[in-house]
Amino acid sequence: MEAVLSIKNLTKNFGRIKAVNNLSLEVKPGQVFGMLGPNGSGKTTTLGMLMGVVNPTGGEFTWFGEEPTHHVRKKIGAVLEHPIFYPYLSGQKNLELNAMIKQCPEANIPKVLELVELLDRKDDKYKTYSLGMKQRLAIASALLNDPTVLILDEPTNGLDPMGIAEIRELIKKIAANGKTIILASHLLDEVQKVCTHFAVLKKGNLVHYGPVDEVGKGEETVEVLAEVENLNELLLSFAGTSSINRENGSYQVAMRDGFHSKDLNKFLFEKGVVASHLITRKKTLEKQFIEILASS
Incomplete structure (x- = not known):
């Protein structure tokens, strides 16, 4: 099975600091892949390189066996940081603007709103949304062009327990629809509950890589x-x-x-x-x- 993402010796230096050091791993189709590590481990820098917003110092990576061109990146949806929405516009209007920017059909909007369970709040102004709803709208926006892969950086950061549970269920639902998901998190519980595979980063180095269901095998x-x-x-x-x-x-x-x-x-x-x-x-x-x- 061809890898969705293949990373070989990916490196990023900021001066003398090695933020990511010779990272090599693969993500296969249908996986929910967790990048796990404490703050400063290189997770966000790695995702930034994969999305073309941070230039690597060395190494290479391919999406679907191809170089990361604009055409290839159109198959990838991402929520990397707090997305920028207009507070005085409704969720619907914000998504219409995003659809125009991404050049994807507005007919996709009701589908993604239903998926993230915001259809009944689509006409409410964004500024009235809770933090969890804002995060779900961001995921809806990332799914507008029906990407093959969804990338999420700390998707439950700052949410209350109810918001965390909602995002977890949403991730499972999106994965069940056949999409490959890559998420970065420092929350062990999050990775264990939603991911099929995970990698552990420490100070830019890969220290563990494998299936989640092998955790504790033979350790009863x-x-x-x-x-x-x-x-x-x-x-x-x-x-x-x-x-x-x-x-x-x-x-x-x-x-x-x-x-x-x-x-x-x-x-x-x-x-x-x-x-x-x-x-x-x-x-x-x-x-x-x-x-x-x-x-x-």
């Missing part, structure tokens, strides 16, 4: 409590135990590959022990993210 931990004196010895004698930690009165049993909580529960039951508490805990993206940044 079972939290166990039982009213029995020799629980520690019992857990150590279980063939699936890799290691044990005692935390807050319960035992945290790290499982070997191929073993699961049901195996441990069955083992204890056969030894005449009924666990009063037995919960499986997978490694979260947050834990993996912290480990990745600490080890790089």
Whole structure:
């Protein structure tokens, strides 16, 4: 499957500062690809280069196997910073202006307004919109020319919990319609909930790259409590135990590959022990993210 985006050794220096350092990665069709990293990691600079608003110092990238010409960029919609809309115009009128600038049919406006759930507010002035509505209008504007790829830079930044949830659901809906999405975020939760693949950047360097569903693979931990004196010895004698930690009165049993909580529960039951508490805990993206940044 040909990559939607292919980046090879992309570099950007600002004086002696390496904002992006030899970045190489690929984004395939249909992926929701998250660029994850703390502030100053090079995410926004990378997106700026991909959209032609920042000139690279070195390296190269292609969209759909082609050089990033104006024709190719027309297949890409982006919300890079706070978009500029006229506050005294309605959402509808603002989109009409954007459609004229982008040279795309006004017939697309009702479709994108419906997608972002602003059809019933289309005639209200932009200045009356909440922050979440403004962000959704920006996404509607980016979708006006029916792009193949949508780029979002920190799409939930500054939003309240309701606004964050709405943008997450919108991203999932857009992805379900077959579009490839690339988003930059410093929010681990956001990436874990909406992305299929992710890359972690640290001070301009790529330190991790892969599918989100591989996070925590083989890292199952079972939290166990039982009213029995020799629980520690019992857990150590279980063939699936890799290691044990005692935390807050319960035992945290790290499982070997191929073993699961049901195996441990069955083992204890056969030894005449009924666990009063037995919960499986997978490694979260947050834990993996912290480990990745600490080890790089």
